[in-house]
Amino acid sequence: PIYLDNHATTKVDPRVVETMLPYFTEKYGNAASRNHAFGWVAEEGVEQARQQIAEALNADAKEIVFTSGATESNNLALKGVVEMYREKGDHIIISSTEHRSVLDTAKTLETKRGVKVTYLPVDKYGMVSPDDVRAAITDKTVLISVMLANNEIGTINPVADIGKVAKEKGILFHCDATQGVGKIPVDVQAMGIDLLSCTAHKIYGPKGIGALYVRKKGPRVRLAPIIDGGGHERGMRSGTLAVPLIVGFGTAVTLCRQEMPVESVRLAALRDRLQTTITTALEEVYLNGHPTQRLPHNLNLSFAYVEGESLLMGMKEIALSSGSACTSATLEPSYVLKALGVGAELAHSSIRFGIGRFNTEEEIDYTAKRMIETVTKLREMSPLYEM
Numbered sequence: 001p002i003y004l005d006n007h008a009t010t011k012v013d014p015r016v017v018e019t020m021l022p023y024f025t026e027k028y029g030n031a032a033s034r035n036h037a038f039g040w041v042a043e044e045g046v047e048q049a050r051q052q053i054a055e056a057l058n059a060d061a062k063e064i065v066f067t068s069g070a071t072e073s074n075n076l077a078l079k080g081v082v083e084m085y086r087e088k089g090d091h092i093i094i095s096s097t098e099h100r101s102v103l104d105t106a107k108t109l110e111t112k113r114g115v116k117v118t119y120l121p122v123d124k125y126g127m128v129s130p131d132d133v134r135a136a137i138t139d140k141t142v143l144i145s146v147m148l149a150n151n152e153i154g155t156i157n158p159v160a161d162i163g164k165v166a167k168e169k170g171i172l173f174h175c176d177a178t179q180g181v182g183k184i185p186v187d188v189q190a191m192g193i194d195l196l197s198c199t200a201h202k203i204y205g206p207k208g209i210g211a212l213y214v215r216k217k218g219p220r221v222r223l224a225p226i227i228d229g230g231g232h233e234r235g236m237r238s239g240t241l242a243v244p245l246i247v248g249f250g251t252a253v254t255l256c257r258q259e260m261p262v263e264s265v266r267l268a269a270l271r272d273r274l275q276t277t278i279t280t281a282l283e284e285v286y287l288n289g290h291p292t293q294r295l296p297h298n299l300n301l302s303f304a305y306v307e308g309e310s311l312l313m314g315m316k317e318i319a320l321s322s323g324s325a326c327t328s329a330t331l332e333p334s335y336v337l338k339a340l341g342v343g344a345e346l347a348h349s350s351i352r353f354g355i356g357r358f359n360t361e362e363e364i365d366y367t368a369k370r371m372i373e374t375v376t377k378l379r380e381m382s383p384l385y386e387m
């Protein structure tokens with residue numbers, strides 16, 4: 001089998017596993033135990049990882065809060081800000097192509113807490129306009145949340161420009177950078193980001209561990225916790241720290257940083273090879289997302305006259321996602337593609353390729369060949385397609 005679903009999750013890098021193992025077997029202390037070496041050793045592992053993650057974001061270690069993943073980080077950012085800054089206002093701005101963990105959190109705040117939510121449109125490439133952000137701001141706005149890179153189409157938003165608008169207006173800026181961290185350079189200072197979500201399992205680290213960057217200096221961001229308890233993570237996220245996962249997260253981030261210059265070029269070349277081979281052999285194949293401002297390892301294509309689901313069924317040895325599979329059993333077309341203005345037919349015909357660290361050129365060539373075969377076969381059977 002070939003794994004090309006690296007936006008969903010990634011294989012844990014063996015070098016990451018290696019650094020985690022001692023924290024299961026020998027260094028199993030509670031990082032909050034202050035009275036003995038077991039605790040100190042665990043704490044040391046956690047603090048090193050915190051430093052590694054902070055460095056990758058150009059942040060300070062004290063600004064990193066560990067969570068169970070980006071879903072929780074997004075929940076904490078939105079709910080934590082809304083709760084803490086109630087007196088200042090009750091309006092937040094998000095983009096309409098955010099991940100469900102942002103969209104649904106906003107929806108909950110809207111329906112259960114009476115918060116006003118502006119859903120920003122995107123252009124035909126899936127990009128948010130900083131001018132739209134500016135125009136949506138009112139004197140009641142407490143938070144802007146726009147993702148760095150989209151998980152379906154890979155489009156990269158002009159985050160630094162949005163950060164500038166936020167700073168100018170004195171409004172907090174949260175960025176879900178889950179798909180961008182480790183893949184493209186991220187700098188919370190240069191990008192004017194006050195809160196940033198990320199997760200380990202998209203960058204060859206373990207599942208179940210994520211982080212929220214929470215700015216401490218100029219301005220210091222305050223958050224109401226959504227989990228109460230022992231006051232871990234400066235009171236923002238109680239619960240015993242998942243030391244082995246945290247250590248793995250730190251290693252994963254560091255490896256990505258070291259390998260990014262070479263890795264991103266290699267993956268982009270594989271992506272381009274896949275795209276060129278497919279689009280040269282087949283007509284009526286359309287690129288979803290931005291042609292240049294996109295993640296190096298993402299490719300999202302619509303194959304006219306073919307159902308994405310049938311395509312995947314016809315090539316089960318390759319792990320891919322279709323634009324209608326994401327949103328569960330209902331087979332609704334992707335809301336992201338809808339927001340771009342892609343019609344229902346083409347949205348149903350879309351396939352997302354997520355290329356990763358462990359993919360080879362042979363796998364890419366095999367995938368292109370199988371795509372071409374399968375699309376050709378399905379089109380031959382389609383009454384709508386005329387050869």
Ligand code: PMP
Binds near residue numbers: 072149151179199200
């Ligand atoms: N945001 C984005 C953009 C994502 O792609 C994902 C994962 N699909 C998440 C948030 C949620 O991350 P996690 O699985 O760590 O909760």
